[in-house]
Amino acid sequence: MKKNYLFTPGPTMVPPEVSLAEAQPMIHHRTPQFSQIFYELSEDLKYLFQTKTGEVYTLMSSGTGAMEACVANVLSKGDKALVITSGKFGERWVELCKCFGIETEVVSVEYGKGVEPSRVEEILKKNSEIKVVFATQSETSTGALHDIKAISQIVKKYSALIVVDAITGIGVHKFLMDEWNVDVAVTGSQKGCMLPPGLAFVCVNSGAWEAVEKGDLPRYYWDFRKMRKNLKNKTTPFTPAVSLVMAMKTAMEMIKKEGIENVWARHERLANATREGVKALGLELFAGNSSSNVLTAIKAPEGVDVDKIIKKLRDETGVTFTGGQDSLKGKMIRIGHMGYVNDFDIILAISALEKGLHEAGYPVELGKGITRVQSLLVKGR
Incomplete structure (x- = not known):
C-alpha cells in the first residue's frame, strides 16, 4: 500500500478538517449565509497579512493571477517600475510588466542569493521616475529569502510603492504588512494556507489607493475598485469559488488557533x-x-x-x-x-x-x- x-x-498537504469543509453541500453565493462566511474570512485574512489598515481581496486564481492584478491596478501607461529578480518568480514580475508595456529596471541577483537592499537604493537614487518596486519574499525556484522589511524601508525613502509576491512566504515567514509599510502583497491558497489551488489573496494598504484609482491600464475581472466596492457589501464582483472559500475559513481558524x-x-x-x-x-x-x-x-x-x-x-x-x-x-x-x-x-x-x-x-x-x-x-x- x-x-x-x-x-x-x-500544492501542499491539506488537513482533513479543510477537506471536509470543502466537501460541505453547495450554497448559493448571493445569500446572507455565504456573505457572512465571506465577510468573516476577509477579516480573518487581515490577521494572516498582519494588517489593520489594509483590505484583503479574494481572487479566484493562482498566485500568478493575483500578480497580474497588481500590475494592472497600481501602474499607469508611461510609468516605470523596478523589479528584483533572483529566480523564476521574480522574473515573472518582469514578464507581467512587459505584457502591459511597462518599462522596467531590473536588479538581477545570482540564483540562490538574497538581494542586498543597498542595490535597490542605488537604482532608486538614479531613477526618480520609478513608481513601483516589485519584490519577492521567498524565491521558490531557488529556496532563497529576501529581506522585505529592509527593502521596504528603502523604497519608502523614494516615495515609490512596494508590491510583494509573498505567495509562499506568508503563513511561513514573518510578514508584517502595516509595520513594514508594504503597499500591496499577494499570497496563494495552496502554500502556507493549507488549501488546494484555486484562490489567491491580495492585501491592498491605504497608501496604494491613489495609484489604483488613477490607474489607466486595462482591467476588468482584476479591478481592485470593483473588489473594494463589493467587499463593503460582503460579496465579490463575480462568482466566487464557494467551496474553496468555505475551506479557507476553516484553514484560517486553524492558523488563528495555533x-x-x-x-x-x-x-x-x-x-x-x-x-x-x-x-x-x-x-x-x-x-x-x-x-x-x-x-x-x-x-x-x-x-x-x-x-x-x-x-x-x-x-x-x-x-x-x-x-x-x-x-x-x-x-x-x-x-x-x-x-x-x-x-x-x-x-x-x-x-x-x-x-x-x-x-x-x-x-x-x-x-x-x-x-x-x-x-x-x-x-x-
Whole structure:
C-alpha cells in the first residue's frame, strides 16, 4: 500500500478538517449565509497579512493571477517600475510588466542569493521616475529569502510603492504588512494556507489607493475598485469559488488557533532541522545562508541524476519532492516544508531522501540524516 506525501513548493498537504469543509453541500453565493462566511474570512485574512489598515481581496486564481492584478491596478501607461529578480518568480514580475508595456529596471541577483537592499537604493537614487518596486519574499525556484522589511524601508525613502509576491512566504515567514509599510502583497491558497489551488489573496494598504484609482491600464475581472466596492457589501464582483472559500475559513481558524507567531516558529524549526539533516548527508544547500523556511533546495551531487531519484520516490513510495525549473532542471532537489507539516513529516522526508540517494548509488550513510533531524527536534531546536 502506498501513501502520498507532498513535500513540494505547492500544492501542499491539506488537513482533513479543510477537506471536509470543502466537501460541505453547495450554497448559493448571493445569500446572507455565504456573505457572512465571506465577510468573516476577509477579516480573518487581515490577521494572516498582519494588517489593520489594509483590505484583503479574494481572487479566484493562482498566485500568478493575483500578480497580474497588481500590475494592472497600481501602474499607469508611461510609468516605470523596478523589479528584483533572483529566480523564476521574480522574473515573472518582469514578464507581467512587459505584457502591459511597462518599462522596467531590473536588479538581477545570482540564483540562490538574497538581494542586498543597498542595490535597490542605488537604482532608486538614479531613477526618480520609478513608481513601483516589485519584490519577492521567498524565491521558490531557488529556496532563497529576501529581506522585505529592509527593502521596504528603502523604497519608502523614494516615495515609490512596494508590491510583494509573498505567495509562499506568508503563513511561513514573518510578514508584517502595516509595520513594514508594504503597499500591496499577494499570497496563494495552496502554500502556507493549507488549501488546494484555486484562490489567491491580495492585501491592498491605504497608501496604494491613489495609484489604483488613477490607474489607466486595462482591467476588468482584476479591478481592485470593483473588489473594494463589493467587499463593503460582503460579496465579490463575480462568482466566487464557494467551496474553496468555505475551506479557507476553516484553514484560517486553524492558523488563528495555533497563533501566527507559533506558525512562523514552527516553520523555522522544521526548516532548520531539514537543512541540518541534508548537511549531515554531505549535501550542499543551494541557497546557503539565504535559505527560506518555505523549502530546502539541495544542490545535485556530481554524477547523480536527481530527477530520476525524484521520479522513483514519487512512483514507488508516494513521497513527492520537486526538481529545478528551466535552467536549474537536473541541478537540485527541492523539499517543501510549509503548511500542514509537523516533526514526523520532516523525519519521513529525510528518510526518503536517504533512500533515494542510496538506491541511486550515492555514498550516503543510512540513518545519519535522520539522527541529526531527530536530535534537533527532540531538543525543540
